[in-house]
Amino acid sequence: MPHSFRRRAQRALMSILGIVSVVAVAGCAVSTPGDTGPGGDAEDGPVIGLVIQNAQFFFQGIQDEIEALASAGGGQVIVTNINDDSAQLAQAMQTYAQRGVDVVLVPALSGDSDMTAVQSTVDAGIPVVCYNQCIGDASEDIVSAFIRSDGTSLGTTTGEAAAEYIESELGGTASIALLNCDIYVECQLRKAGFKEALEGLDVTYVADQEGFLADKAVGVAQDILTAHPDVDMIWAVNEGGTVGARSAIAASDNVGKTVVFGTDISPQITEFLTTDDGILLATTGQDTKAIAKAAYDAGLTAIGGEKSDPFDVLVPGVLFTPDRPE
Known part of the structure; x- marks a missing residue:
């Protein structure tokens, strides 16, 4: 059974049993500390766990674009701002695993030190896509793609x-x-x-x-x-x-x-x-829209049970000067 359908079936069963209190089949969500809630109602599209590192403009742009893409595809985004804190990242990954999302998009903060949190989510059957930063040399063995600026x-x-x-x-x-x-x-x-x-x-x-x-x-x-x-x-x-x-x-x-x-x-x-x-x-x-689109597409590929090819996607930036602010 394809991963996305298996996870949806699991969520539906858990809802029927009254186990799930946060994410129901209808797409409702209850916020937790640091969780900005869903970015759309899940219909036939994926439920995406999106970690943002902080509230700076780059990550706001990533969130906006991922939410727009998911909404257009009938999906849902559950966002957690970890405020540059590895402990909050670990908690977010655990929460997403418990909720049974289809995929997690995450900027791992400190390379190898965040590997345990990412690995535990993958071990729970949920694919992970890194964007902006990842978990070091072992990333290709664990996560499904790494999308980042060059x-x-x-x-x-x-x-x-x-x-x-x-x-x-x-x-x-x-x-x-x-x-x-x-x-x-x-x-x-x-x-x-x-x-x-x-x-x-x-x-x-x-x-x-x-x-x-x-x-x-x-x-x-x-x-x-x-x-x-x-x-x-x-x-x-x-x-x-x-x-x-x-x-x-x-x-x-x-x-x-x-x-x-x-x-x-x-x-x-x-x-x-x-x-x-x-x-x-x-x-x-950084080209925020291009990074978000590549991460979203990699997430869909991961839900389908495959890794992205190429695994490591480098997105070029744009030079802005006083005479070229546009």
């Missing part, structure tokens, strides 16, 4: 724009501070790509500090500006870091002296790009 090229694309600026405006020499999120593999790839694009230039890295949540990134960037008032550039690894770096410079005496090259795109970052203060000069954004 992390290295996200960094390289911004780095190439930064290299052009350094050559044309700074004579090939620059002091640079980095706001990282090195606890995540994806962020490591972005930073490596950025630094690779600057090889051959006379570059000095005066700071390399964690700063990927906007509130914290502002303070980290302010401290960097205090310690290194002559720093030419701050590169930020993600949306929060980009917002934080630009905000710190805008509130300092470094306007006109220190610029930002970032990663990710959002309405706020677009506003910063088009503000005539010359601080944020370029950012490379």
Whole structure:
């Protein structure tokens, strides 16, 4: 019996027995802590467990697109925001297994350390598709697909724009501070790509500090500006870091002296790009719709009992600059 029909039969039986209190055959759901509830009523389509890492624009875009795709296919999405917490990820995976969803789409946070949670869901007969991040070298043996931005090229694309600026405006020499999120593999790839694009230039890295949540990134960037008032550039690894770096410079005496090259795109970052203060000069954004569509399609393939081919799908990003904010 195909996996999707088997799981639907199991759900129907559990409903009849009065065991299921959260997801019934009619598609109703009761929210649990961190659970934003269903994104549509399940009819003939799949019931998808969607984990989002946090409330940043990228994950909001993923959620919106997955919900739209599922709704168009007569399906349902049950969303859990884990707030960058591996313990909440483990709880979400357990909850989805208990609910008997058809597939789980998840951004594993910390590589191998989240393998147990993902493995337990797969062992319960529910396929898992990773997006954005996965569980390390063993991922292909456990999950059905890995959909992500090409992390290295996200960094390289911004780095190439930064290299052009350094050559044309700074004579090939620059002091640079980095706001990282090195606890995540994806962020490591972005930073490596950025630094690779600057090889051959006379570059000095005066700071390399964690700063990927906007509130914290502002303070980290302010401290960097205090310690290194002559720093030419701050590169930020993600949306929060980009917002934080630009905000710190805008509130300092470094306007006109220190610029930002970032990663990710959002309405706020677009506003910063088009503000005539010359601080944020370029950012490379992820193609959220393409990632969500690929993850959704991989989920349908997994429900059918197959793994995606290719397993690892890399989605290129897009460079945004003040003269190309669209």
